[in-house]
Amino acid sequence: MHPSVWREFWVIVTIVAGGLLLGLILGRPFLGAAAGLILYIGANLRQLHLLHRWLLNRRRGEEVPEAEGLWGDVFKEIRKLVRQSGQREDRLTGMIERFQSAAAVMPDAVVIMAQHGEIEWANSAARRLLGIHFPRDAGMRLSNLLRDPDFTRYYQGGDYSEPFEMPSPSNLDVTLQVQVIPFGASQKLILARDVTRVVQLEQMRRTFVANASHELRTPLTVLSGYLETLHGMEAELPESLRQHFATMHEQATRMQRLVNDLLTLSRLETAPRTREEPVDVPALLAGLREQAELLSAGNHAITLEAQPDLSLLGSRDELHSAFSNLVNNAVRHTAKGGAIRLRWVADREGAKFSVEDTGEGIAPEHIPHLTERFYRVDTARSRASGGTGLGLSIVKHVLLRHDAELRIASELGQGSVFTCVFPGSRVIRAEIPARATPA
Ligand SMILES: Nc1ncnc2c1ncn2[C@@H]1O[C@H](COP(=O)(O)OP(=O)(O)OP(=O)(O)O)[C@@H](O)[C@H]1O
Ligand SMILES: [Mg+2]
Structure with missing residues (x-):
């Protein structure tokens, strides 16, 4: 037992004794003992x-009462608890004040939304930035102040994995x-930052690439035209120049391909989505298979398996x-004798176009970078084979515009599978007049 309790016990024994x-002495021993006990209970009731009274009035800053004995111990412990909780409260208040004063001067807008x-x-x-005045607008609903319907949809949608861009409600020239x-x-924390400059720079970059490619196209066409003519007059050219002209012709063609790819990419980045139409993918793929046969010149076994009634809502040219x-x-990346399998099928995820080859494959460290512009695993080989390194960038952008995703699976030396996954919302199940699907 705690010494204070022992002491209290002896106090009771002493009072009763x-x-x-x-x-x-007075001839009434039990009455004397009872009187002693009543006195003790009375003293305890007073402390209670x-x-x-202190518990009821503590908010007004009343001090914890003083006492002796066991009650004194209880009051001392309460005093300690009060002091500790006061210190904790001061610390927390200080922290909140520091956070608020830091957040208050931040250049980005910070809004804290309560539970409801x-x-x-x-x-x-x-x-x-947002036209939200504090404390005037405290307690208001966000939708009453930010009326951009796209933002409202984004806010209520609940998927905040990607940030949202919108014009500032207080200044339409500012992008947030x-x-x-x-x-x-x-609860929710809303952060809004001014990204006008970044958006402008991005726009400038796109315009520059588009303009530069466009400006390069005409002189290149002229040069290529002359080189083409000279190529046709090979027999009349002196032997020493023939090889030079052949190289010039080859390089001019490569440059034209580059400029065309760059223009395609800028169009995909800047142009609004073209009017979407139902695209007969099986027919498109049958044409592509024929082109592949030409390119392969009989070196590969090319097969096509396509669900004939599976069409897609999108842009035919872009998909092509x-x-x-x-x-x-x-x-281009499969050696002679390899197999290439084209598949167009629907499943639970939507519709999938996959190209599977038994070619050279790609090492895992390159896979995440393949869709970057000008990224090539083997730059020299790709250049030699006429590649610009923009092909998969174009694929990525086309798929983005079709809400689709590119999946790449590959094993070095074994082959690769490139799969385009289109959402079910774009799939059209249309019976197309019977057509023999080449196998
Ligand atoms: N089926 C494949 N098998 C192996 N490697 C591939 C395959 N497809 C692409 N790659 C690798 O990815 C790189 C990038 O491909 P991408 O299509 O972007 O460029 P490219 O084919 O070199 O040029 P182009 O712009 O003419 O298509 C290629 O250089 C190649 O290294
Ligand atoms: Mg390519």
């Missing part, structure tokens, strides 16, 4: 009353990148460009 002794979707706090940048971060019990890039790659 004292009462008993006094009662003995003091504690109760109302504004709890916002910094001063939120006024400039908004990020929503859920935290705590369904993407699919032909994948098919040409398979032919």
Whole structure:
């Protein structure tokens, strides 16, 4: 037992013994003992009353009462707890104040949304960028202040893995990148930053590439035309120049391919989505297979398996460009005698076009980079075979515009599978007049 409890025990024994002794002297021993006990209970009730009063009034800053003995110990412990919780509160308040003063001067807008979707706090940048004034707008719903319908859809959709770009409601020339971060019990932190400069630079880059490619096209066509003519007059050329002209012709053709690919890429990046139409993919693939046969010149076994009633909503030209890039790659990167299998099928995920080859394969470290512009595993070989390194970039952009995804599986020395996965929303199950699918 704790010494204080022991002491209290001896206090009770002493009081009762004292009462008993006094009662003995007066001839009423039990009455004396009872009086002693009543005195003890009374003293305890007083301390209990003091504690109760303190508990009721502690918010007004009343001090914990003082006492002796066991009650004194209890009050001392309560005093310690009060002091500790005060210190903790001070620390937390300090932290919140420091956080708020840091967030308040941040150049990005910060808005804290409470559990039920109302504004709890916002910094001063939120006024400039989002038009949210704090404390005036505290308790308001966000949809009453940010009325961009696309943003409302994004905010209510609940998928915040990608940030959202929109014009600032207070200045339409400013582009904002908004990020929503859920935290705590369904609270949300909204961050908005001014990305106008980045968007402008990106726009400038796109325009520059588009203009440069466009400007290069005409002089190149002229040069190529002359070189073509000279190529036709090979017999009349002196022997020493023949090889030079052949190289010039080859390089000019390569440059034309590069410029055309760059133009295609800029168009894919900048042009609004073209009017979408149902594309008869099996027919498109039958044509591509024939082209592949020509390119392969009988060196590969090329097969096509296509679900005849499976069409796709999209742009025919863009899909043709993407699919032909994948098919040409398979032919160019598969050695003589290899097999190339084209498949167009539907499954639970949607519709899939895959090109499988038994070619050289790609080492795993290269796979994540293949869709970057000008990325080539073996630069010298790709150049020699006429590759520009833009093909898979084009594929990626076309697929992006069709809400589709490119999956690459490959094993070095074994072969590769490039699969385009289109969402079910783009699939059209149309009965197309019976056509023999080449196998
Ligand atoms: N089927 C494949 N098998 C092996 N490697 C491949 C295959 N497809 C692509 N690659 C690798 O990926 C690189 C990038 O392909 P991409 O199509 O972007 O460029 P490219 O074929 O070199 O040029 P082009 O712009 O003319 O298509 C290629 O250089 C090649 O190394
Ligand atoms: Mg290619």
